[in-house]
Amino acid sequence: MKLGFIGTGALTSAIVTGLKSVADNDVAVVLSPRNEAVAADLASRFADVRVAADNQAVLDACDTIMLAVRPQIAHDVLAGLQFRPAHRIISLIATLSLEEIAALVSPAERVTKALPMVAQRQGPTIIYPPDPDVVAFFARFGKAFAVKDVTEFDALSVATATFATYFKYLDTLHGWLQGHGVSDPTARSYVSALFKALAQAPEAAPDTDFMHLAQEYATRGGINEQVLRELTDRKLFEAFAESLDGVHRRISGI
Ligand SMILES: NC(=O)c1ccc[n+]([C@@H]2O[C@H](COP(=O)([O-])OP(=O)(O)OC[C@H]3O[C@@H](n4cnc5c(N)ncnc54)[C@H](OP(=O)(O)O)[C@@H]3O)[C@@H](O)[C@H]2O)c1
Incomplete structure (x- = not known):
């Protein structure tokens, strides 16, 4: 898997740190350049983590993309990017619906929402729709809760507030x-x-x-x-x- 992040802030830092702390990981990570300090820090700490020149370069280099920008800027950031049909998209943006994300990352076809709490690699992650690869990914950090519908996803999301x-x-x-x-x-x-x-x-x-x-x-x-x-x-x-x-x-x- 080549895993790219659009948005390199607190959550991306926690996921990459957790991912690179497990022994059996063979995931190459490409980070978008903002936040510059967070991206540089992660790239300096871990092998196989590099910072791309811009957001599009992340998409061009990776098959799986985690969206980790704040919801307020997500439309502007994503609307300017070229996604591929084969991209697997995992949106971590809590307040944007699956439909909104799917429209923004078109023509990418595999879109999942995940809401992780990855502190100390112990937190649970809610996942919808229940993509088995996404479930396996977040199971490294704790319990993965693949839920059956958006109603359940939204209600469980409230607990993270x-x-x-x-x-x-x-x-x-x-x-x-x-x-x-x-x-x-x-x-x-x-x-x-x-x-x-x-x-x-x-x-x-x-x-x-x-x-x-x-x-x-x-x-x-x-x-x-x-x-x-x-x-x-x-x-x-x-x-x-x-x-x-x-x-x-x-x-x-x-
Ligand atoms: N933190 C959590 O525990 C948590 C848990 C579940 C879900 N989430 C969701 O995850 C998302 C990220 O949360 P966060 O806590 O990691 O926020 P954050 O620390 O503010 O990170 C967001 C990052 O996006 C970067 N950014 C700003 N403009 C950008 C652009 N045009 N292109 C690419 N990146 C850009 C910011 O860089 P600058 O600093 O340079 O502006 C910042 O590094 C949010 O949607 C949030 O709802 C967070």
């Missing part, structure tokens, strides 16, 4: 601990270790749904129950669900 909020939650806890006499490194290390352990609970109890886990941890009259009840009473989780609805409307164009 919650990462920043998760870290703000941890930051609130970290800041509170510091305000109560815990040193910065201890607070950070403790919060990290605590939530790493908690993250394993659902896989350790695969038959237990999330609300039952919440109840298991919320001992009656205990401190977990207190925080859960107080935040529930303040409609925090309703507000969260409303935000998910808003993101869903934006993603699915409803």
Whole structure:
């Protein structure tokens, strides 16, 4: 496979770093020149990764193309490029539909959307339509979820809008601990270790749904129950669900 990237930013950097960190990879990578610093850094770190002169040179050199520009500029960037019917296109652009992408990369015929979360090569990737080669590619980084229709893809995509909020939650806890006499490194290390352990609970109890886990941890009259009840009473989780609805409307164009 000769894999080209249009857009060399945070996501491309994570995918290329992950790809080149696995022992059995024989994928040659060609990067578009923007961002210049990110592209140069990747090319200097890994064999078989080079930077093309421009976006068209990426297409001309590769059979598989990942689209990794921001959605706001995708139309302008892609409309000026010449794709081939045999190009396999994998769009990573979260908010552009399969139909929009297919129109922009015509006459390329194999078009897939993938939404990866490839931090530390552990993240899941949602894939639609379920192209087996694309599934095999992203399975290197963690679990690949090939879904049956666009409705499922869009709904699962909404879950990826919650990462920043998760870290703000941890930051609130970290800041509170510091305000109560815990040193910065201890607070950070403790919060990290605590939530790493908690993250394993659902896989350790695969038959237990999330609300039952919440109840298991919320001992009656205990401190977990207190925080859960107080935040529930303040409609925090309703507000969260409303935000998910808003993101869903934006993603699915409803
Ligand atoms: N980051 C994630 O975890 C993640 C996860 C899932 C999906 N996505 C999607 O992946 C896409 C990229 O996200 P990102 O976080 O990697 O964004 P990013 O860091 O901003 O990367 C986008 C890159 O596109 C480059 N670019 C700008 N104009 C260009 C042009 N005309 N031709 C080619 N490249 C150009 C930018 O270069 P300059 O810096 O020089 O402007 C930048 O390096 C987005 O559509 C996003 O929705 C991201």
